[in-house]
Amino acid sequence: MGKELIHTYRLFLKDSIRKVIDFSQTDQNRGIAPPPIEKPYPKDAKRIDLPQYDQLKKVSGIDLKTAINNRKSRRSYSHQPLSMEELSFLLWATQGIKQKLDDGHALRTVPSAGCRHAFETYLCILNVQGLDQGIYRYLPLEHQLLFEFTEEHLSKRMSQAVFGQSYPEVAAVTFIWTTIPYRMEWRYGIAAHKVIAIDVGHVCQNLYLACEAIGAGTCAMAAYDQEVIDELLRIDGQDEFTIYLASVGKC
Numbered sequence: 454m455g456k457e458l459i460h461t462y463r464l465f466l467k468d469s470i471r472k473v474i475d476f477s478q479t480d481q482n483r484g485i486a487p488p489p490i491e492k493p494y495p496k497d498a499k500r501i502d503l504p505q506y507d508q509l510k511k512v513s514g515i516d517l518k519t520a521i522n523n524r525k526s527r528r529s530y531s532h533q534p535l536s537m538e539e540l541s542f543l544l545w546a547t548q549g550i551k552q553k554l555d556d557g558h559a560l561r562t563v564p565s566a567g568c569r570h571a572f573e574t575y576l577c578i579l580n581v582q583g584l585d586q587g588i589y590r591y592l593p594l595e596h597q598l599l600f601e602f603t604e605e606h607l608s609k610r611m612s613q614a615v616f617g618q619s620y621p622e623v624a625a626v627t628f629i630w631t632t633i634p635y636r637m638e639w640r641y642g643i644a645a646h647k648v649i650a651i652d653v654g655h656v657c658q659n660l661y662l663a664c665e666a667i668g669a670g671t672c673a674m675a676a677y678d679q680e681v682i683d684e685l686l687r688i689d690g691q692d693e694f695t696i697y698l699a700s701v702g703k704c
């Protein structure tokens with residue numbers, strides 16, 4: 454690969470772009486209202502309550518020092534299902550909302566550049582107590598699950614979407630984070646994309662530590678077939694697309 458091409462791609466990791474952007478022209482500074490915190494859903498959609506943060510007593514796990522020390526990528530899982538409390542804890546730890554500030558801003562359990570939180574969390578649920586297999590979406594404002602749809606051969610399709618990596622097939626749940634880039638572009642214009650990539654790392658790191666705390670394991674996945682996974686989720690692949698995944702199961 455040519456040096457010039459490499460240098461072009463490396464630019465993505467730098468912040469030089471900030472000095473050439475006219476920030477007065479971003480949608481935020483032009484007075485356009487912020488996009489919604491959470492992707493809208495049909496009023497009659499099936500929603501499932503998750504145990505609230507203060508009800509998660511059963512999942513008080515190990516101390517933080519031990520969790521950090523034990524953290525590793527775990528690709529073997531037992532057949533034990535994840536409980537609703539445990540799933541609720543993992544969702545709270547990764548994208549939970551602590552305080553809604555206004556219609557466009559909320560403070561969460563993870564940091565985000567400009568408090569933009571440009572992600573949605575989809576779940577490919579295969580083995581969670583009380584839930585049918587299917588694709589769900591986390592609604593952080595309501596702390597609920599939205600049932601999206603189910604598919605035949607879901608576990609196989611999940612594995613195919615990550616180029617045949619096999620552990621999502623036996624995982625209790627695979628977290629699939631999509632980005633809605635406009636949430637970040639609204640504030641940062643074309644300087645939005647690097648910080649989106651940084652932000653999703655925070656989300657997944659919290660998943661690793663939260664899994665350790667409840668005797669579960671996770672493995673991040675950035676090797677996936679973009680078009681296949683976006684099609685599986687039934688999202689448009691332009692204004693919303695997959696950015697990162699992680700499978701979770703009990704150890």
Ligand SMILES: Cc1cc2nc3c(=O)[nH]c(=O)nc-3n(C[C@H](O)[C@H](O)[C@H](O)COP(=O)(O)O)c2cc1C
Nearest residue numbers: 524525526527528615618657672673674675676677
């Ligand atoms: C951005 C990123 C992408 C990754 N993608 C994959 C993947 O697609 N498949 C996989 O098996 N592991 C993946 N991993 C896990 C790494 O292989 C793992 O973190 C690394 O080998 C270090 O092992 P440890 O996490 O146990 O410390 C990914 C990790 C990160 C941070």
